[in-house]
Amino acid sequence: MFQTIRGTFDILPDTQEAGKQFVPGSAIWRHVEARVHEVMKRFGFEEIRTPILEPLGLIAHGVGQTTDIVQKEMFVVQRGDEEYVLRPEVTAPVMRSYLQHSLGQRGRAQRLYYLGPCFRAERPQKGRFRQFHQFGVELIGADGPMADAEAIACLRAVYDGFGITGTRLRINSLGDADLRPRYRDALKSYFEPFRDRLSETSRQRLETNPLRILDTKSEDERLLLANAPRIAEFLSDEARAHFDAVKQHLDLLGISCTEDPLLVRGLDYYTGVVFELESDDLGSQSALAAGGRYDGLAESVGGKQPVPAVGWAAGIERLFLAMRASDYDFPEPDRPDAYMVALGTEAQNWVFAKAQHLRAAGFHVEYDLMGRSMKAQMKEANRQRARFAVIVGENELASGTATVRDLDSSEQREVAFDEIVSSLRPPTEP
RNA sequence: GAGGCUGUAGCUCAGUUGGUUAGAGCGCCAGGUUGUGGUCCUGGAGGUCGUGGGUUCGAUCCCCACCAGUCUCCCCA
Incomplete structure (x- = not known):
């Protein structure tokens, strides 16, 4: 199986943080x-x-x-x-x-x-x-x-x-x-007597890029640096x-x-x-x-x-x-406005069409594509933290209403098909 | 590029002093509830034990190499 090459990573829908590296979603x-x-x-x-x-x-x-x-x-x-x-x-x-x-x-x-x-x-x-x-x-x-x-x-x-x-x-x-050439010369003549105390890379840098010696993490070289000429003196x-x-x-x-x-x-x-x-x-x-x-x-x-x-x-x-x-508060995943639950082929077709209609009205709408049971559909609605489940089966098709269930409060009511849009809108502030 | 540690299910990890069918929790699927999620109960699926080679009657376990991750160095944002 192919994998991401060394030092690269996929950015997935979900955050990966268990164990290995931390890659936000x-x-x-x-x-x-x-x-x-x-x-x-x-x-x-x-x-x-x-x-x-x-x-x-x-x-x-x-x-x-x-x-x-x-x-x-x-x-x-x-x-x-x-x-x-x-x-x-x-x-x-x-x-x-x-x-x-x-x-x-x-x-x-x-x-x-x-x-x-x-x-x-x-x-x-x-x-x-x-x-x-x-x-x-x-x-x-x-x-x-x-x-x-x-x-x-x-x-x-x-x-x-x-x-x-x-x-x-x-x-x-x-x-x-x-400044560089002048400071470089000063650094070189300062370090020359200590040449044998320098690391191999630092000796090389003395020739190619002496400024970088200031970067060293070697304790001994840092001691030497304490008395080295300062850039400030050359400004x-x-x-x-x-x-x-x-x-x-x-x-x-x-x-x-x-x-x-x-x-x-x-x-x-x-x-x-x-x-x-x-x-x-x-x-x-x-x-x-x-x-x-x-x-x-x-x-x-x-x-x-x-x-x-x-x-x-x-x-x-x-x-x-x-x-x-810093314990930054990363945003929660977006919540669907509605998860549409269909029972039976006819209801599936109705949901399929109605979902596009609600989406055109600006709602985030999800529904099942795998023909799963009602229980599975409800579970999925919950997993996605949908605000409402819009349930449609034979009864609803016959009566022209849908069962709209608020998944936070577990309250549900019958809503006429053409009033579903307004039932999904948050109550307007007075 | 150098050194240390690690690699078992989707995730977190047990385990085998080398021996037949490799386990748990979480997650996933299904049932309990023939039209109702989040709790609970029951069951199920899912693993070439990182890859390749070696030692051995036999390797997930021991050895080597490689790959990947992680930490330190180098360096850099």
Whole structure:
């Protein structure tokens, strides 16, 4: 028998949470997605949908050759001489689309958001899958600190809206593009004497991407880092002012954040302010969302001039875990207005026709397709938590009335066929 | 990519120191109620014991590999 491939999952009508991984049912996915769309609308972000498949080069140049994503986690699709990738993230594709369609010509700074699947060939863990789902915003065309703060405010609004508690917003600045070479040299000369105390990957990163050493979890390396040169010492006056202004704007909104001089990003396109929303309740997969400014991305994916931009991305699977940890009240399944119970062939035909009629009037109506007994039909009505059972047999056909049973109160009465619609409507408020 | 733990019915799990027909609870189906659900009672269906190989007279049980899940590492949202 075939199964979902490693690190992927089916979203079923019912929530799967027993034992293995927690996968909410499809109605809960729609509910969560709807609330994301709703927050985005309030912030004036417009949805953009880009292909799942992108040119390999876009990702390699956009995300960065030295990143783990590009080096070992991409799903590559070959077709003839072409190589495509299942997108591992959406920022580079959105920038590609912005440039391809000259969205800057729409005038204002573009507030774009997306929601959809991404793919990384990592080893699956709780809250981490090979096909996972992200949503995020990209605010493109504005270089001022207000844009950074606006993006963060939107992030906060999404998570506050879901009632997620126990989160921390960490923030840092990686400075201008010209900071990297200078800071890299300083880090290299600082670590040079301790070379033999570094892990193999950290030694490699010293050459390829020294900033990432700040990310290390090795205790010994963290001790070394305590005295390492700080990015802050290398910030230009301009970058420092931008960073301070972002923090001031967040303060205006009452959004608290923790400055973390060791916070860096795994992807190459980040410059300037970076931030991360972290949960206390999620163990090793603690990052709920992360983002920052990426003024250099446009050029690295082939744009002719720099385009200032800031954005973030959030994982939906982790959002679900955080919601569960915060005891979020997930919506109950939709209740049918009526379950129609038929006794006999003639009644079945009547129910079949009447059900379509009631549905056309806007009701959620169910009935049995398997020709089952009355008891089975009633059981099914109960299982689906229908509000009313509309029972029709020979007696009813003869009298032109249906038995309408309120399944909550167990009261039932006879209702003329053409009054069934009004009997299903909730009593109108006086 | 590395390491640990796990894999028995749709779900949660027992079990067999290697021996004939592998169990429970929940769920599902039917009957008790020839036209009435949610409670109750009775019965039933449902399993290549993750897959493949090995050891053995005999493997769900022991060994190996693979697959999947889970946790930690790496890394990341």
